[in-house]
Amino acid sequence: MKIDFERAVELLKEKNNFLVLTHANPDGDTIGGGLALVYALRKAGKRARLINNDEIPQKYSYLFENLQEDDFCEEFIVSVDVAEKKLLGSELTEKYGDKVDLAIDHHSSSKLFAKETYTETDSASACEVVYLLIKAMGVEINKDIANCLFTGCSTDTGCFKYANVTARTHLIAAELISAGAENGKINAKMFDSKTKSSIMLEKMCLNRLKFFADGKVALITVTKEMFEETGAVKSDLDIIKPLTRQIEGVKIGVTIKYEGNAIGVSIRSNEDYDASEICKHFGGGGHIRAAGCEFREPIEEVEKKVISYILENVI
Amino acid sequence: MKIDFERAVELLKEKNNFLVLTHANPDGDTIGGGLALVYALRKAGKRARLINNDEIPQKYSYLFENLQEDDFCEEFIVSVDVAEKKLLGSELTEKYGDKVDLAIDHHSSSKLFAKETYTETDSASACEVVYLLIKAMGVEINKDIANCLFTGCSTDTGCFKYANVTARTHLIAAELISAGAENGKINAKMFDSKTKSSIMLEKMCLNRLKFFADGKVALITVTKEMFEETGAVKSDLDIIKPLTRQIEGVKIGVTIKYEGNAIGVSIRSNEDYDASEICKHFGGGGHIRAAGCEFREPIEEVEKKVISYILENVI
Numbered sequence: 132m133k134i135d136f137e138r139a140v141e142l143l144k145e146k147n148n149f150l151v152l153t154h155a156n157p158d159g160d161t162i163g164g165g166l167a168l169v170y171a172l173r174k175a176g177k178r179a180r181l182i183n184n185d186e187i188p189q190k191y192s193y194l195f196e197n198l199q200e201d202d203f204c205e206e207f208i209v210s211v212d213v214a215e216k217k218l219l220g221s222e223l224t225e226k227y228g229d230k231v232d233l234a235i236d237h238h239s240s241s242k243l244f245a246k247e248t249y250t251e252t253d254s255a256s257a258c259e260v261v262y263l264l265i266k267a268m269g270v271e272i273n274k275d276i277a278n279c280l281f282t283g284c285s286t287d288t289g290c291f292k293y294a295n296v297t298a299r300t301h302l303i304a305a306e307l308i309s310a311g312a313e314n315g316k317i318n319a320k321m322f323d324s325k326t327k328s329s330i331m332l333e334k335m336c337l338n339r340l341k342f343f344a345d346g347k348v349a350l351i352t353v354t355k356e357m358f359e360e361t362g363a364v365k366s367d368l369d370i371i372k373p374l375t376r377q378i379e380g381v382k383i384g385v386t387i388k389y390e391g392n393a394i395g396v397s398i399r400s401n402e403d404y405d406a407s408e409i410c411k412h413f414g415g416g417g418h419i420r421a422a423g424c425e426f427r428e429p430i431e432e433v434e435k436k437v438i439s440y441i442l443e444n445v446i
Numbered sequence: 447m448k449i450d451f452e453r454a455v456e457l458l459k460e461k462n463n464f465l466v467l468t469h470a471n472p473d474g475d476t477i478g479g480g481l482a483l484v485y486a487l488r489k490a491g492k493r494a495r496l497i498n499n500d501e502i503p504q505k506y507s508y509l510f511e512n513l514q515e516d517d518f519c520e521e522f523i524v525s526v527d528v529a530e531k532k533l534l535g536s537e538l539t540e541k542y543g544d545k546v547d548l549a550i551d552h553h554s555s556s557k558l559f560a561k562e563t564y565t566e567t568d569s570a571s572a573c574e575v576v577y578l579l580i581k582a583m584g585v586e587i588n589k590d591i592a593n594c595l596f597t598g599c600s601t602d603t604g605c606f607k608y609a610n611v612t613a614r615t616h617l618i619a620a621e622l623i624s625a626g627a628e629n630g631k632i633n634a635k636m637f638d639s640k641t642k643s644s645i646m647l648e649k650m651c652l653n654r655l656k657f658f659a660d661g662k663v664a665l666i667t668v669t670k671e672m673f674e675e676t677g678a679v680k681s682d683l684d685i686i687k688p689l690t691r692q693i694e695g696v697k698i699g700v701t702i703k704y705e706g707n708a709i710g711v712s713i714r715s716n717e718d719y720d721a722s723e724i725c726k727h728f729g730g731g732g733h734i735r736a737a738g739c740e741f742r743e744p745i746e747e748v749e750k751k752v753i754s755y756i757l758e759n760v761i
Binding site for chain 1: 652
């Protein structure tokens with residue numbers, strides 16, 4: 132059931148012993164939003180802890196420096212930035228998939244899997260929504276909370292670059308910086324910190340870039356061998372995914388990548404095309420300009436399927 | 447002579463028939479700030495026009511769509527984002543170098559070459575300063591002005607990424623968006639629009655990347671032949687210049703590039719090093735984290751000189 136802002140604030144103020152869940156393959160928005168909520172709930176005198184299906188990438192470790200462990204029996208389960216049950220990841224889906232009390236989200240593809248869902252689809256990040264909720268709870272934003280929320284606001288918008296950024300996004304960024312967010316350091320870590328492996332991976336991807344439909348569709352495929360050869364890790368793909376869309380004339384950018392037990396597909400689109408619609412066709416979802424889906428078949432097959440579908444039905 | 451904010455506003459309000467000058471090799475900040483000032487002065491019932499030593503790169507043409515030509519005899523000369531006389535470019539330096547009445551700037555290397563200079567060295571862009579001046583003149587920011595100022599605020603900060611971005615920068619961005627700035631479109635044009643030639647150039651640069659001092663110094667050299675082979679143009683270098691600093695462990699990133707009649711050197715630094723100090727040694731200048739200098743000798747010689755100086759005296 133969808134609920135309004137007041138009801139979401141009421142739940143956060145009334146309940147206690149919170150378990151906060153992020154989505155699988157956690158990014159800056161789900162981690163930043165989830166952890167900010169934990170810090171804020173504790174500041175409001177409650178108990179709260181964060182759990183994730185997958186390991187938190189090393190680059191986000193600065194957010195956890197001041198986090199004290201706490202173990203208690205959970206009473207109220209909140210998810211942040213999770214559009215549907217299965218995106219919690221296999222373990223968390225099994226354990227908590229049907230038990231989420233409140234989902235805080237901003238995806239247009241949100242499946243309302245929780246008992247109550249507060250979603251703002253015109254919000255550039257889940258962290259923007261969490262910011263408003265924390266303020267409405269009457270909790271003062273301290274440096275820890277500010278760093279968490281700034282990380283999500285910045286990473287989910289390509290550092291304030293994407294078209295979903297509104298005046299409100301910038302106002303919130305300003306308030307977070309005033310509250311102590313280390314914007315320069317965070318952005319340098321998130322956007323200007325390429326490992327040598329990721330630079331090698333990028334070089335390889337540029338060498339293997341393919342175009343279709345008169346350059347309107349661009350494809351990068353990242354195979355298992357490319358990871359092995361460069362020593363790059365999964366989070367290095369964050370730099371690769373936006374690459375295709377950045378090329379002049381490209382309307383739909385497709386990145387297909389080896390992800391261990393599955394093949395992940397990231398689609399980025401420009402203006403006239405809806406990435407989330409394309410991904411929905413393959414059982415995925417996301418935002419209008421950035422979406423994803425998953426396959427369990429050989430990477431060459433996935434390439435053929437996705438590209439043929441786009442060429443025949445979309446472009 | 448340095449003047450205060452009130453005096454700068456007074457000059458803009460009192461004078462008429464403005465000639466506004468940008469710096470040579472114009473970027474988004476000098477163009478956006480200069481043109482915003484022209485639009486604002488005209489809105490205040492004055493005559494004003496912009497002139498540049500070098501051609502405006504095509505990618506900024508959207509800012510000029512609503513600009514009417516105006517020819518009149520100039521009475522008051524203002525420069526925007528110009529730190530010293532020679533940066534006006536050879537022709538403009540000769541013609542106006544000693545005649546600038548008011549310099550509006552934000553460089554720490556500002557040489558106070560104008561009769562009066564208003565400079566805010568802690569401002570992330572010249573456009574931030576121009577925004578405050580326009581507001582104080584009592585001119586309402588319309589869409590044209592907002593697009594110009596947003597372009598400068600965004601391009602001079604790597605899309606709000608760099609450490610010089612303050613809460614004020616984001617507040618101004620929020621106000622500009624509210625006043626009609628097309629942030630999504632502008633950022634896509636500035637940061638997500640790589641030509642195929644520039645992608646080829648990037649690939650080549652990554653292939654030729656060199657490291658010194660245990661990876662603390664990175665060097666990219668862009669030769670005449672690389673431009674010829676890829677068909678890339680000068681403004682494609684905007685994507686290349688930040689590359690070196692983005693690599694993990696790199697403290698000083700050096701990009702040396704063929705620029706027709708000169709060899710340009712761009713230095714980007716992290717935390718502990720001052721790029722502007724290094725460039726000053728070679729007669730250049732700029733900001734603490736991003737600066738430049740120029741040579742007129744073979745590119746291999748420039749490489750040797752700059753790298754030896756850094757290895758022996760800086761790192």
